[in-house]
Amino acid sequence: MKLIIIGGGFGGLRLARKLSNKAGFEITLLDKFNYHQFQPLFYQVATAGLDASNISFPLRKVFHNATNIRFRVAEVQQIISEQKIVVTNIGNFEYDALVIATGADTNFFGNQQLMDNALPMKSSVEALQLRYRLLENFESALLVKDAASQQRFMNIVIVGGGPTGVELSGAIADMKRFVLPKDYPELDFKKMKIYLVESSSKILGAMSEVSSMRSRKYLEKLGVTILTGNILKDYDGQNAVLQNGDIIATNMVIWAAGIKGNVPLGISQELIARGNRIKVDRHCRVQGFNDIYAIGDVAYMEEPAYPNGHPQVAPVAMQQADTIANNLKRIEMKSSGALLEEFVYNNQGSMATVGRNLAVVDMPKPKLSIGGFLAWMIWMGLHLMLILGVKNRFFVFCNWLYNYFTYDQSLRLIFNVKSERKK
Template identity: 45%
Template structure:
C-alpha cells in the first residue's frame, strides 16, 4: 500500500496530473501542513501551447518540457510518483495505479483532456495528433519522412499526396500549426528540398463551423481568416471530415483531398477516471463539480482544469477548457483546502477573464482582452510571444526558447528538421497505452455533417 510514501499524521492530498492545474495546485500547497503527492504518467511538465512548434521544427522538445522533480526541488511536503492511474475507489479513499494502491485524504483530478475523434475510426487510426511531446515528435518525423519519399516517387499524384497537409479543426491549435507549416513552405522547405516544386504543396484547414477561432471575437476571427488566406492556406469552413481512406480525406460522400499528412485538431474530451459516480461524468467525459470544484456526490474528491465541468448561471455549458481557467481553479482550490484545514467555509470559484490569443505566423496574431478590446498584427504577435515566454517553466526553457525564436525571426529558418526517431505507421496502429485510453474516452456519437457546398475534387 502507498508505494513507499512516508507515513504521516498530516492529511494526504493526492493530485493526478501535472499540467497547468496540477502544477499550480501542488506549488500553492507548499506552506500547508499536508503531504502533497503528485501522480503523472510522465516525469515532466509539458507546455502544451507550444507543442505545434516542436512538431514543425521551431523548438526542441526539451524547450517546452521540464522535470517535475526539479520544479518541486526544495518543497519538503511534495512527493512524486510516475504511474498510470487505473481507477479511483471513493469508498476506500484509495487510488488504484499500475504501481500499487495509494491512500488519500483528499483527491484532486487534474487529468486534463484527451483527443475526441467523434467515432471516426478511419481517422483515429490514421491521423496524427498534437496532445503530447511524443505526438509532436512523431508528427515532425512523419512530415519530413514524407518529403523524403516525395523526392523518390515518380507518380505525380502520390507525390502530391505526400506533400499536401490537411489540418482538421479551426481552433487555436489548428490555426497555429497551419501558419507554421505555411512559413516552412515559404522559407525552409525550398532550401532543403530543391528537387521538389514546393509551390505544389497545398495546406488545407477543415473546420465544421462558420469561422476559425470559434471562441474568440468576431474581429479576431475575421483577422485570423485574412492572415490564413494571405499565407496561401485553403480554408474549408462549414465542412466536416467524414472518413480517411487510401490517402484521401473525404468531406462528403465523393469529395476528397489527397494527402498522406492528416493532422487532427478538432475536438477533445475530458480525461475522467473509472470509479467516479456515473451521474458525475458527462457524455464528453468531463467531471461535474460544484462551485468549490468538488466532484458531484463525493465529499473529498475534487476536479480542476479541463476535466472539470463547472456549470453556473454565467456558464451554463461549463467553463472553457483553457489554461487560465485551470490555473485559477487550482489557486482557488488550494485556498479552499487551507480553509478546510482551519474549519472555515469553502468559497465559490469566480473566474477572471484575462483574454485569449492565437498566433498565425510571423507578425501575425490576434488578441482579445477584457473590455471588448481587440488587436492583432505585430503588436498581437509580440503580446503572444511575451505571454507564452513568461508562462514557460524554468529559466533555461525561457532562455532557449527566446534564442530559438530570435534566430528563426531574423533568419527565417527552423533548424530542427531532424528525423531522429523515424515514425512507423504500424507502430501507430498498434496504439500506446495513452492512445488506447483516448479511444475509450472518445465515446461521443458522431453527428452526421450538414451538406457542404458543392466543390470539385482537389489535390489531384
Template identity: 75%
Template sequence: MKLIIIGGGFGGLRLARNLSNKPGFEITLIDKFNFHQFQPLFYQVATAGLDASNISFPLRKVFHYSKNVRFRMAEVQQIIATENKVVTNIGEFNYDALVIATGADTNFFGNKNLMDHALPMKSTLEALQLRYKLLQNFETAINTNDQKLIEQLMNIVIVGGGPTGVELSGAIADMKKYVLPKDYPELDFTKMKIFLLEGGNKTLATMSEKSSVDSRKYLEKLGVTVLTNSLLKDYDGEKITLQDGKTIDTKLVIWAAGIKGNIPEGVDKHLIAKGNRIKIDRQCKTYGNDNIFAIGDVAYMEEPAWPNGHPQVAPVAMQMADTIANNLRSIEMKSSKKAMEEFVYNDKGSMATVGRNLAVVDMPKPKLHFSGFLAWMIWMGLHLMLILGVKNRFFVFCNWLYNYFTYDQNLRLIFKEVNKKKTD
C-alpha cells in the same frame, strides 16, 4: 491531510505549488510522465521551431525545495472512492482529499479510420511524431516519380479551425515559404497545398468576430486554403472524404477538431457530462463526494456567466487550483470559520498566433482587440513568461530570435530506429 493530485498539467502543478511547504499537508503528485508539458507550444515542436526539451520541465525539479510534495511517475488504473484509495501500476495510495487534474485527450468521435490514420497533437510525444511524419513525407517525395504520390505527400490537411488548427496551419505555411524550398530544391512547392477544415462557419469561433475575420485573412494571405462549413466524413490514409462528397488526396491529416476529458476508472458514470468531463459544484467538488475534486479540462462546472461550462484552457485550470488551495487550507485549519470559496472564472482574454508577425488578441476588460505585429509581440511575451524554468525561457527566446532573423528553423531532425543485424 494526505492530498493526492492526479496530473501534472497547468492545474495540478499550480495546486501542488500553492500548497508546497504549507503546514498540515502531505502531498503526492502522480503523473504518467515525469515532466510538465507546455501545451500551447506543441505546434512549434511539430514544425521544428522548438526542441521538445524547451517546452518540458522535470516535475521533480519543481519541488527540489519542498518538504511536503512528493512525485510518483505512475499510471492511474482506478479510483476507489469508498475506500479513499487510488490504484496505480506501481501500487496503491490512500488519501484524505483527491484532486483529479488529468486534462484532456483527442476526441475522434468514434471514427476508427481517423484514429488509425490521422495524427493528433495532445502531448510532446505526439508533436514529435507529427514532426517526423511531416519531414519524412518530403524525404519520400524526392525519391519517387509518381506524380499522384507526390501530390499526396505534399498535401497537408489540418482539421479544426480553433487555435491549435490555426497556429499549425500558419506555422506549416511559413515552413513552405521560407524553409522547405531550400531543403528540398527537387520539389515544386507551388504545388504544395495546405487545407484547414472547419465544421463551423468561421475560424477561431470562441474568439471575437474581428479575430475570426483577421485569422482567416492572415491564413489565406499565407496561402492556406480555408474551408469552413466542411465536415470530414472519412480518411483512409490516402484520401479524405467530406460530408458533401468532395475528396482531397493526402498522406497527412492532422486532427485538431475535438478533445475529451481524461477520466480515470472508478468515477461515477452519472457524473460524466458532455465532452467526457466530470460534473463539479461551484467549489470544484464532484457531486456526492466531499473529498474528491476535479479541475481544468476534465472538469465541467456551470456558473451564471458560463452556463454551458468553461472553456478548456489553462487559465481556467490554474484559477480552479487557486480556489481549491484556499478551500483545502480552510478545511485543514479546522478552527477556521472562513466560508468555502465558490469558483468564479476571471476571463483575462484569449489569443492565437497565425504566422510570422501575425496574431490576434482579445481582451474583455477593457474590451480590446489587437492584431498583426503588436498582437504577435503580446502573444510571444505572455507565452515566454508562462514557460517553466529560466533555462527553458532562455532557449525558447534564443530559438525565436534565431528563427526570426534567419527565416529558418534548425531542428528539422528525423529520428528513427535503426535495425541492427543480429550477430552470433
C-alpha cells in the same frame, strides 16, 4: 491532510506549488510522465521551431525545496472512493482529499479510421512524431515519379479551426515559404496545398468576430485553403473524404478537432457530462463528494457566465487550483466558521498566433481586439513568461531570435527509432 493530485499539468502543478511547504499537508503528485509539458507550444515542436526539451520541465526539479511533496511516475488505474484509495500500476495510495487534474486527450468521436490514420498532437511525443512524419513526407515526395503520387505527399490536411489548428496551419505555411524550398529544391512548393477543415462557419469560433475574420485573412494570405462548414467524414491514410463528397488526396491528416476529458475509472457515468468531463460544483468538488475534486479540462462546472461549462484552457485550470488551495487551507485549519470560496472564472482574454509577425488577441477589459505585429509580440511575451524554468525560457527565446533573423529552423531532424533498431 493526505492530499493526492493526479496530473502534473497546469492545474495540478499549480495546486501543488500553492501548497508547497504549507503546514498540515502531505502531498503526493502522480503523473504518467516525469515532466510538465507546455502544451501551447506543441505546434512549434511539430514544425521544428523548438525542441521538445525546451517546453518540458522535470517535475521532480520543481519540488527540490518542497518538504511536503512527493512525486511518483504512475498510471492511475482506478479510484475506489469508498475506501479512499487511488489504485495505480505501482501500488495503492490512500487519501484524505483527492484532486483529479488529468486534463484531456484527443477526441476522434468514435471514428476508428481516423484513430488509425490521423495524427493527433496532445503530447510532446505526438508533436515529435508529427514532425518526423511531416519531414518524411517530403523525403518520399522526392522519390516518386508520377505527379499524382507526389501531390499526395505535398497535400496536408489539418482538421479543426481552433487555436491549435490555426497556429499549426500558419507555422506550416511559414515553412513552405521560408524553409522547405531551400531544403528540397527539386520540389515545386507552389504545388503544396495546406487545407484547414472546420465544421462551423468560422475559425477561432471562441474568439471575437473581428479576430476570427483577421485570422482567416492572414491564413489565406499565407496560402492556406480554409474549408469552413465542412466535416472530415473518413480518412484511410490515402484520401480524406469530406461530408460534402469532396476528396483530398493526402498522406497526412492532422487532427485538432476535438478533445475529451481523461476520466479515471471509478467515476460514475452519471457524473460524466458532454465532452467526457466530470460534473463538479462551484467549489470544484465532484458532485456527491466532499473529498474528491476535479479541475481543468476534465472538469465540467456551470456558473452564470458559463452555463455550458468553462473553456478548456490553461487559465481556467490554474484559477481553479487557486480556489481549491484556499479552500483546502480552510478545511485543514478546521475553521468551521469560514465559508468555502466559490469559483468564478476571471477571463483575462484569449489569443492565437497565425504566422510570422501575425497574431490575434482579444482583451475583455477594456474590450479590445488586436491583430498583426503588436498582437504577435504580446503573444510571444506572455507565452515566454508562462514557460516553466529560466533555462527553458532562455532557450525558447534564443530559438525564436534565431528563427526570426535567419528565416530558418535548426531542428529538422528525423529520428526513426524502429529503423535504427532493425540495423
